[in-house]
Amino acid sequence: MPDSSLAGRHVPADLPTRIQHYIDGAFVDSADGGTFDVLDPVSNETYLQAAAGKKADIDLAVASARRAFTDGPWPRMLPRERSRVLHRIADIVESRDARLAELESFDSGLPITQALGQARRAAENFRFFADLIVAQADDAYQVPGRQLNYVNRKPIGVAGLITPWNTPFMLESWKLGPALATGSTVVLKPAEFTPLSASLWAGIFEEAGLPRGVFNLVNGLGEDAGDALVKHPGVPLISFTGESATGGLIFANAAPFLKGLSMELGGKSPAIVFADADLDAAIDATIFGVFSLNGERCTAGSRILVQRSVYDDFVERYAAQASRVVVGYPHDPATEVGALVHPEHYAKVMSYVELGKTEGRLVAGGGRPEGFETGNFVAPTVFVDVPPDARIFQEEIFGPVVAITPFDTDDEALALANNTKYGLAAYVWTSDLKRAHNFAHAVEAGMVWLNSNNVRDLRTPFGGVKASGLGHEGGYRSIDFYTDQQAVHITL
Ligand code: NAD
Numbered sequence: 001m002p003d004s005s006l007a008g009r010h011v012p013a014d015l016p017t018r019i020q021h022y023i024d025g026a027f028v029d030s031a032d033g034g035t036f037d038v039l040d041p042v043s044n045e046t047y048l049q050a051a052a053g054k055k056a057d058i059d060l061a062v063a064s065a066r067r068a069f070t071d072g073p074w075p076r077m078l079p080r081e082r083s084r085v086l087h088r089i090a091d092i093v094e095s096r097d098a099r100l101a102e103l104e105s106f107d108s109g110l111p112i113t114q115a116l117g118q119a120r121r122a123a124e125n126f127r128f129f130a131d132l133i134v135a136q137a138d139d140a141y142q143v144p145g146r147q148l149n150y151v152n153r154k155p156i157g158v159a160g161l162i163t164p165w166n167t168p169f170m171l172e173s174w175k176l177g178p179a180l181a182t183g184s185t186v187v188l189k190p191a192e193f194t195p196l197s198a199s200l201w202a203g204i205f206e207e208a209g210l211p212r213g214v215f216n217l218v219n220g221l222g223e224d225a226g227d228a229l230v231k232h233p234g235v236p237l238i239s240f241t242g243e244s245a246t247g248g249l250i251f252a253n254a255a256p257f258l259k260g261l262s263m264e265l266g267g268k269s270p271a272i273v274f275a276d277a278d279l280d281a282a283i284d285a286t287i288f289g290v291f292s293l294n295g296e297r298c299t300a301g302s303r304i305l306v307q308r309s310v311y312d313d314f315v316e317r318y319a320a321q322a323s324r325v326v327v328g329y330p331h332d333p334a335t336e337v338g339a340l341v342h343p344e345h346y347a348k349v350m351s352y353v354e355l356g357k358t359e360g361r362l363v364a365g366g367g368r369p370e371g372f373e374t375g376n377f378v379a380p381t382v383f384v385d386v387p388p389d390a391r392i393f394q395e396e397i398f399g400p401v402v403a404i405t406p407f408d409t410d411d412e413a414l415a416l417a418n419n420t421k422y423g424l425a426a427y428v429w430t431s432d433l434k435r436a437h438n439f440a441h442a443v444e445a446g447m448v449w450l451n452s453n454n455v456r457d458l459r460t461p462f463g464g465v466k467a468s469g470l471g472h473e474g475g476y477r478s479i480d481f482y483t484d485q486q487a488v489h490i491t492l
Pocket of ligand 1 (some may be wrong): 011127163164165166171189190191192220221222223226227230241242243244246247249250263265266267283290297300396398424464468469
């Protein structure tokens with residue numbers, strides 16, 4: 001029974017009690033009947049059973065996607081026709097954004113207002129690739145009088161999509177949108193912590209008129225369903241988002257098949273605040289950068305480097321502002337940090353909070369917030385004076401925990417910024433335009449925001465360097481990834 005401290009908990013109406021796979025246009029159980037428990041992060045009680053896919057289920061899903069690719073209409077439709085279906089998908093997602101956000105927030109612990117933003121972003125991902133595929137130009141190169149050469153982009157076949165539990169619905173859309181836009185067919189393996197919102201795709205796609213077999217979904221654990229998808233010889237590419245260690249394993253497992261891979265992996269992104277920065281803006285943005293989405297964000301600015309002359313002032317104001325961040329039940333519109341996704345992840349984050357107390361100086365948070373005796377709640381936690389060799393400076397915590405470290409010179413800031421195995425994002429705060437650009441060019445990060453919040457432009461490359469990823473998606477790069485680019489040469 002939920003204890004009395006859960007009185008403020010919200011359970012959405014009409015929650016399913018089981019989730020199945022979706023293969024060849026039908027909802028089905030696992031071939032062996034296996035299931036796994038799904039918990040909600042406020043009560044940590046099991047609220048549904050999801051089908052636990054294994055190799056046999058992946059085999060069926062890939063066979064369905066292959067049939068839809070070789071015999072079905074989808075890859076042969078005009079881009080404009082596919083685009084219409086994708087726009088209908090976006091319309092449906094938009095029209096259900098409140099329900100999607102309610103379910104996502106319940107399943108993942110994300111604050112409801114932020115889950116709503118992610119649902120709308122999912123619609124935007126579909127709309128963006130619906131437009132892009134119609135605008136796609138084929139490259140042509142002419143050697144006057146001798147030869148005409150052009151690029152024929154062909155959908156790749158069955159794309160294997162493996163996604164994490166943070167902002168699950170949106171991140172699934174980031175792969176589904178471009179894969180479907182190209183005419184590929186897909187098998188999606190969503191994260192096992194958060195299968196609820198993914199279970200809605202099938203109904204949305206059916207309603208939008210996506211032909212049968214184009215979209216297939218197999219739930220299950222990474223080492224079972226995910227592994228079988230990676231090792232299936234009929235799946236020529238895998239788009240993966242998740243931890244760097246998992247990415248390495250998938251890389252190795254896909255190697256014998258020479259599969260195409262796109263890897264969007266972990267991060268420990270620095271925010272660098274120079275003394276000449278607009279400190280008010282920098283503090284607001286760096287608070288948002290690590291505490292929004294519960295800190296469960298790949299591009300979180302989880303290390304803040306501050307120039308020494310403003311360090312004490314920054315630290316004092318930052319700690320005060322972090323203490324004002326509202327922790328609350330995920331469904332409450334006032335909540336800014338909700339509940340972490342799962343008790344296992346909560347234990348991991350809390351172990352870093354304890355470690356941080358030995359590695360740095362705690363100035364805000366440091367444990368469970370008052371008034372929340374159960375559930376995966378962590379107070380926004382700030383450690384300062386953190387040495388660069390500390391584990392809380394080096395390792396991805398993936399929760400509302402930030403490490404702040406001082407620096408003196410530009411060179412020192414750069415060395416500190418680059419001093420991790422990761423290279424996903426960086427944020428630079430300075431009023432010196434030249435310094436901002438030079439720093440951006442030198443920092444080892446796939447994406448840099450200068451005097452800016454983390455706002456994406458879907459046309460730009462998304463991806464990391466070093467242990468943060470392999471390859472880039474975004475804009476035409478996503479179209480290129482889900483297609484074979486065949487060169488055709490004609491003698492004139
Ligand atoms: P994870 O690596 O544990 O799991 C991700 C997915 O991989 C899940 O669906 C899981 O079931 C599957 N998986 C696990 N083992 C597998 C295997 N052996 N073979 C095939 N599939 C397997 O990651 P997570 O904990 O779900 O997500 C959090 C991580 O994702 C963080 O490191 C975060 O930084 C990263 N992330 C990166 C980006 C990005 O764009 N760079 C975006 C979001 C999250």
